[in-house]
Amino acid sequence: MAIEQVAVLGLGTMGHGIAQTFAIAGLQVHCFDDVPAARETLCERIQSNLTEFAAAGLVAAAEIPSILNRLHVHDSEQSAVTESQFVTEAVKEDLGVKQALFARLEEYVAPDAILASNTSSYPMTQIGERMRRPERALNTHWFNPPHIVPLVEVVAGAKTSEATTQAAIDLLRRIGKLPIRLNQELPGFLVNRIQTAMMREVWDLWQRGVASAEDIDLAVRSSIGLRLAVIGPMQVCDFAGLDIWSKVYGNLAPDLRADSELPDRIRKLVATGHLGAKTGQGIFADNPETLATKTKARDEGYLDLVKLMWR
Ligand SMILES: NC(=O)c1ccc[n+]([C@@H]2O[C@H](COP(=O)([O-])OP(=O)(O)OC[C@H]3O[C@@H](n4cnc5c(N)ncnc54)[C@H](O)[C@@H]3O)[C@@H](O)[C@H]2O)c1
Known part of the structure; x- marks a missing residue:
């Protein structure tokens, strides 16, 4: 089934631009950050980016309201992910936080939902250590500013399934990104x-x-x-x-x-x-x-x- 509902957790430098990219591509984007100010300012920050995109001819100004309407800001992590088929986390770079998040998300996402981390440094094999089904998790590493830089590195963990990796690559291509696949998990990726x-x-x-x-x-x-x-x-x-x-x-x-x-x-x-x-x-x-x-x-x-x- 085509992925139409995605979630982005952590709405800072990376998360807000990732959310914007999914919304421009026509997906419904469910967003959560544990700091209220990050949730409250999300649409304003994305609107400002979109104004620059419109000035550069990368989106039509008339499309901006419908892009913003595809962003759904939630006040709990759970409600942001329950309907989502693909979850990208861009929370702070802390292994313990990410391990706990991936273990917790499994409790409430759909059985076939894919969980992706935007970590800059931790292998999914390590982040997913506490998961029951690590085959559904992988790293998708975007570059700052994520709504502008085309590349996303896709890195499977030792237990990630091929179907998960391929679905992530297909989704990233569909939203206009240039995914490349790494054949090994290395610190810092490529x-x-x-x-x-x-x-x-x-x-x-x-x-x-x-x-x-x-x-x-x-x-x-x-x-x-x-x-x-x-x-x-x-x-x-x-x-x-x-x-x-x-x-x-x-x-x-x-x-x-x-x-x-x-x-x-x-x-x-x-x-x-x-x-x-x-x-x-x-x-x-x-x-x-x-x-x-x-x-x-x-x-x-x-x-x-x-x-x-x-x-
Ligand atoms: N900044 C970059 O250039 C860059 C590039 C590629 C990857 N990354 C990676 O992306 C991730 C995010 O980096 P960033 O630069 O956007 O950081 P940031 O500090 O700008 O944003 C992180 C956001 O996550 C929120 N947060 C923290 N813990 C949370 C939790 N448990 N649940 C929900 N929200 C939470 C924070 O409130 C903050 O708004 C990190 O893993 C980082 O290594 C960053």
Whole structure:
């Protein structure tokens, strides 16, 4: 039976954008957060996103009221999930909380409902340890902002059934996402491993003063960033030639940063409370005006790229 009723639990940074994506695709979305303010502001936050989507031509302005009408905010976890065929949790990143949630949800969801976690780091094999039917649970890992970034990583646990994995992939495709399946459960899944490997070298180059933070960003965006958005790293290798790449790899790999220490420059920023946009200063120094300008440019840039590449 086609999935038409879904639930989203946890309505913060990720949950609200996940709920929006399901609602745009025409599904009825049952939402719950254990903090009342998160429930009360949900529709307002999604309406604001939808206004940006309409300005970018990604939804018709006339459709916004019906999209919002498909969001149903519940004041209990149980009522949000009882009718739902697919539940995505985006509650806080705490293994104990997620384990208890998955065990509890089994008490009130339909027998064939699928339970998905948006965890960034815990394997479903661990989250589902206390479940009676772990074959119905898996990780579907969205990326921030989830209503804009197309990819969702789909990762089965040791006991997840193939039918569950396939149903999740089919649903994500149906709502316009680009799901990829991982064949193994690894910490950080796939993309965050690749991103962390890159950040180790980026931070090291910055710490050593090889280039300014502005120049590092410009260099990556205007070279590998452009190529990666269009064809991806494996295809880039084939175009350049594996003989060339083997030589470059052999020459450079021994010289790259290879330890797991956090670079001093980043450690000091964190220790002094300079965490980035959320505190006004991080790698770059911002004030509310520069931050508002950068945020607007970033969001418009993401939407333009999504339209250009993926719609
Ligand atoms: N922020 C990201 O970039 C990102 C990316 C991918 C995955 N994730 C993962 O998504 C999940 C949510 O992250 P976030 O950034 O949206 O966090 P967040 O703090 O913005 O939102 C979490 C929400 O869950 C609510 N909550 C906490 N416990 C709950 C419970 N038991 N029941 C119902 N609601 C509960 C909180 O009130 C809050 O509104 C985490 O597992 C995180 O690792 C985050």
